[in-house]
Amino acid sequence: MDGANVDKVAVDDARRALREIFPETPLQLNEHLSRRFDAQVWLKREDLSPVRSYKIRGAFNFFRKAMAAGGRGRTFVCASAGNHAQGFAFVCRHFAVPGIVFMPVTTPQQKIDKTRMFGGEFITIRLIGDIFDQCYAAANAYVEETGSVMVPPFDHAHIIEGQATVAAEIFSQLPKGSVPDLLILPVGGGGLASGVTGYLQEQLPPEAFVLVEPEGAPSLRRSLEAGTPVRLPKVDNFVDGAAVARVGDLNFEALKRFSPEQVLLAPENAICLTIAEMLNLEGLVLEPAGALSITALEILGTERLQGKTVVAVVSGGNFDFERLPDVKERAMRYSGLKKYFILRLAQRPGALRDFLNLLGAEDDISRFEYLKKSARNFGSILIGIETKDPANFKELIRRFEAADLGYQDITDNEILANLII
Template identity: 75%
Template sequence: MKTDVEKASVAMRELFAATPLQLNEHLSAKYGAQIYLKREDLTPVRSYKIRGAFNFFRKVIASGGSGKTFVCASAGNHAQGFAFVCKHFSVPGVVFMPVTTPQQKIDKTRMFGGEFITIRLIGDIFDQCYAAARDYVEANDGYMVPPFDHADIIEGQATVAAEIAEQLPEGVVPDLVVLPVGGGGLSAGVTGYFRDVLDERAFVFAEPCGAPSLKTSIATGEIVTLPKVDNFVDGAAVARIGDLNFAALKHFAADQVLLLPENAICQTMIEMLNVEGVVLEPAGALSIATLDQLDPQALRDKTVVCVVSGGNFDFERLPDVKERAMRYAGLKKYFILRLPQRPGALRDFLNLLGPDDDIARFEYLKKSARNFGSILIGIETRDRSSFPELLARFEAAGLGFEDITENEILANLII
């Protein structure tokens, strides 16, 4: 496998330079380790997906198959990598996207592919879009370019590992490699390349809590299709791990797959933006967010490589990301208050707030009784330890309240 991957890596240089492997001083100091970031957010399409697409196209064209149309179904990074490669090889491609795809993603895909691609918006959900793409391929004798479940795609993603091996300081071998998991193409490729170099326990896989397809499948012993997924981490929200990918990963232990709360990922995104000026998409922040889930003593003085898988982030999502990050950090909470309907009641409540407590949301909901009213209030603070003290003051004052911060149904509906 190594020889083929290294050939693919050399061929890929005609498309883009190797992405940097950077020692991150901030994270290294934070965890007492040597933390390297493999910056796949710096490819021409800001994700590693371009690698698998390029390798797939390269092999088909080398075998004389360039006369057919290439097809993919994707609403994200795979579509953009596919489009870029179509333009590079000057071959026609059709991208199927759900009708619900944000215009920004449609525009970026069109920009990368130019005259060589056609975009078709079909279906409200990805499954409908994918089915339409498959039908098109069969009717037009085209090539379906899968996002992860294909040997050539896996080989292309494995070039990430070939670059890491070349870019690490001489004599340095990583103690830990942290990989984000969606469909499993990147993880299958990287672990396969390092098979003879690193121990199996040197790998940690990161999935969002809302899409644990790899962890569930390993724990079960066979591929499991999740009944539903949380699409917030859209680059890794996959209901079913790829068949070839699972075959390559099923021997790992289930405890090597860590599940990351979506709000924890948001906290990492905000930290990297504010401290490092690095823009990451939710899936791109998965590997870095995982560091907080690991035993600090197990990290100390170790050499750790985190694959930063992408940076295609729509800044219209930033308020939601910041909101989730603050809630996860314990710096923002939401309450339903039951206040007496009398003059001075609101003033009495405000006097309960501490000097660092700030009202971020205040909304009168309804008059639930003649003598009492309900209020939705959001409170931000600088120190999470302020909230236990604030709630104690609420209790002492006999104030009726309910903390709805972690109530997902109410939070999605009201907040």
């Protein structure tokens, strides 16, 4: 593979070989999203693969080619705390070859257990380092010391080729004669986007592709702006399946033909809103990275989507439900249904009752905490308020000001919010 070029014959071979382990993931017309944006919105459901993500495709293709090259007697290694580890483990068991998965010590037990379940007796899990970079360094050191085979998550031609099978399936599953006006792809390290755009570069013009990254991990967007791969100094790990500090070298070569403006940046709290809405309305369980392409629909808006045929790749559904309270909280804040204030109330009888009388019929207190009790005349209170309509907060703040109530809205102040909420 060179740059944006993907060998279609090799991809079609990989697609046929994949049927050894799972059928094609469905391409589904989503009625809810289609009505919402007055378009035909199709979802490519990679969350319905055996490991609930597309990562199994690249891992299988890598192993398949390694087996053909005489690699059956070797040990395979990967470093991952997420979907790559699970795809790797599944394929190790399929080919009955030993694999070692390096994970950070901080990896949630649920992910460790799932990886062990997929790999069974063929997998050894080593917990090393507090962060991924330490874990990855340990995995590379082990490979150099033992001559094992490293299976990278995205920056390898065989991985990209395997992920490109998503594109081959999409075009065979669309109604006859239908061609997408827009194809939306989530981006982390760039393996999926490289494979899909490379496979379809003759069928679709460059402007038909929409790429989307988390706002807190815009590695591709910044690299395209710089004209070369750059490493982000800081990454927000909330969208853990796509929070990559540096896009892969091969992946950048494949994607450098796109403009930075074609890479949308999805706010993490907007992704939370997508997760909550799709779970409540559609019963669809999405991990944060799996919600990226649907969040992109909201960013694009009806004006750009109206009347179009749109395909959005849902990349994964490995959601840890222990995160659900945090997702709900962030979704409500993003949608304007929840706010946090620091209030300055007089230390006198009746002051609290006077404040409560300012609340509207649809306003509900979800958090109440004294921050300072020692002041003689005034006290500071942290209060969280939920409501049913964002417009209610405009009226509430108007009443705050009319009552000459000292307040500070800290909902979007990340430093304060992280310290005291």
